[in-house]
Amino acid sequence: AQSVTQPDIHITVSEGASLELRCNYSYGATPYLFWYVQSPGQGLQLLLKYFSGDTLVQGIKGFEAEFKRSQSSFNLRKPSVHWSDAAEYFCAVGPRYNNNDMRFGAGTRLTVKP
């Protein structure tokens, strides 16, 4: 069965520092991969997605993610974090050709120190 793991429950970084959030997936074939962000009490906003092609994916708000097939990973990065980036971040996977069956990781809560 497909699954996605976010090893870090909570990460704290200083404003202006770089950020990397980890995501590992387990699936028989390369799935579709997503990163979503959720501010407190809000819905989910898509940051970026990977379906095929270039393994370095650019998203909104200055985020990027790199798909590494050999490591079954899809880590999210940002070179310089802003205080407004404090939120919950979810990695999600979905099987190819069936976007109805997307599954989420447990999430990583990001705190940004001034």
Add this chain to the structure above:
Amino acid sequence: DTEVTQTPKHLVMGMTNKKSLKCEQHMGHRAMYWYKQKAKKPPELMFVYSYEKLSINESVPSRFSPECPNSSLLNLHLHALQPEDSALYLCASSPVAAEETQYFGPGTRLLVL
């Protein structure tokens, strides 16, 4: 317009009440979804509608009853809920095709007393 709207934003109900959650999108998407999200947990898929027909029901208790009256509207009817059903209920929509993204609404925060 890439917006999914949900009403109400907040809902408090007793265990004997009947209430409904509403979700609307005008993006022409033909797949719509209900998710349940408990505090500090990821969203969990409840139901999927594809072309206004229920295609996935993730073994959700019958006290939750979804309805898709047309391609833009999705309802979730609630009856005889339990306090453990208190959660954020998220609606999403997507085109019914591969390589398409789900767009989420802001959610309805439900409290069952």
